[in-house]
Amino acid sequence: MTNLEKYNQAFIENFEVTEDQLPGLKYQDVEAWDSVGHMGLIASLEEAFDIMMDTDDIIDFGSYEIGKQILAKDAYGVTVE
């Protein structure tokens, strides 16, 4: 699986959305992306990419796009494209 596929999969599984809903998707856009869903998403991404995210990055992770920027940081080095 490519990084993009892994990344998308984490959203699709946790929020029960389809791939075409992902661009522009933000926290609380769908009911499942609440605090509980957010924790599930972070756990899935940490597992998929074998990383451990910082508090600030977890709470900054407010949208599908911002998440990509966060993962691209040196600390994680995950390029999703």
Add this chain to the structure above:
Amino acid sequence: MNRIWDLTAFEDRTALLDENGGSTTYGQLQAEGAELVKAIGTRCLAFILCRNSIGSVLGYTAFLNHGIVPVMLNSHLDNGLLSRLLEAYAPEYLWLPTDQETQFQGMEKAYEAREYVLLRTGYEKRYPLYEDLALLITTSGSTGSPKLVRQSYENIFDNAQSIAEYLRLDETERPITTLPMNYVYGLSIINSHFLVGATVLLTDKGLMQKEFWQFFRKAEATSFGGVPYTYEMLFKLRFFRMDLPSLRTVTQAGGKITPELHEKFAAWAAETGRNFVVMYGAAEATSRMGYLPPEKAVEKKGSMGIPIPGGTFALYDTDGNRITEPYTTGELVYTGKNVTLGYAESGEDLIRGDERNGRLETGDMAQFDEDGYYYIVGRKKRFLKIYGNRVNLDEIDRMIKAEFQIEMASAGKDDHLYLFMTDRKKAEPVREFVIEKTKLNPAAFKAVVLDEIPKNDAGKTLYSELTKYYA
């Protein structure tokens, strides 16, 4: 005239502060509340569609202090349930966020303040209200039934006073909201802090949002409450490494926290000079019944503590005999002035008086140790706590069977509900139905397809046979 809080006693102190910079003093809350109730006139029933916002709290305090009986509901309540509640209780007024006004076409606007609007419903039916009835609130996780808990003025005042006493609250406290105010635990934080003139910080943002922590730091929050799942999230957020100099106290209720997390937060509190307070309660007891004094948090790991000031606990065995030996399991019975009047299922029940006489059979099975500290060990009835919300498994089964006419059984543990059924094609629709009805995050629900639902010869479901799928 004020039935609960003496708001004028704290005249110039800030009562509320919101994340957008909005604020109100106690004096303003008193004055604006008086204007609002003037638009209503006499004692009657009113629904509040709650948010953690100034308008919502303004309506709540004004109604309670002036004898208007509010029904506390979430502003994001399912429309179907809201319609059923409107039909069942026929309130005279609705107090709701202005941005939701268009949902109620044909109702007359009677007043507007602080981004909230008062609508006159026009229902002709008027149900008489029992003189001590103060407010109505759902048990923590309603799955669509219009059942409400009836709380009296004495219930609310007494419980708030007890909480303020055991948490040693004073006017320097600044609790930040982490729970909705239509949830008894969230509401009890407002109730108790308004007795001492503290400043409540209002936000609907969650722990997983940057804006929450920005507001927390800027407004120098001193405390917050959380359900067990909140503590899992905090742990995941590496909360122990966060720099939060203003924080003094964190409280936990809404279900039993795991002993591991209890230990971690108790140790953190001891090391950093904070208070970690595990508490126990229910909507039927207004809010709180027990608390673990913070200085015992490490020593009494896994315990929910002792009765709150003014309350008592006792355990009874299945024959109704009082248990006197430590480490013996029995049903926990609480007595105190905060035990509520009873339930209501429709407007006709609002005239009913006190049906519990200060005694509540909690349905929780518990033990006490040799020092008199209580430990919840199970439940008499089939329900789970999902993210702090009570979910009745028998009610879930009934709803599913009525909707789908299938063989099924629900079971599970807190935060994990399993739906067992035999029809593979129904698995996903049933799961989605339950998510829709409970309005809880899908992560809590799992559908499992079995060849058959285990039953005894009499046709009764053997729930014990299902534990192997989730234990």
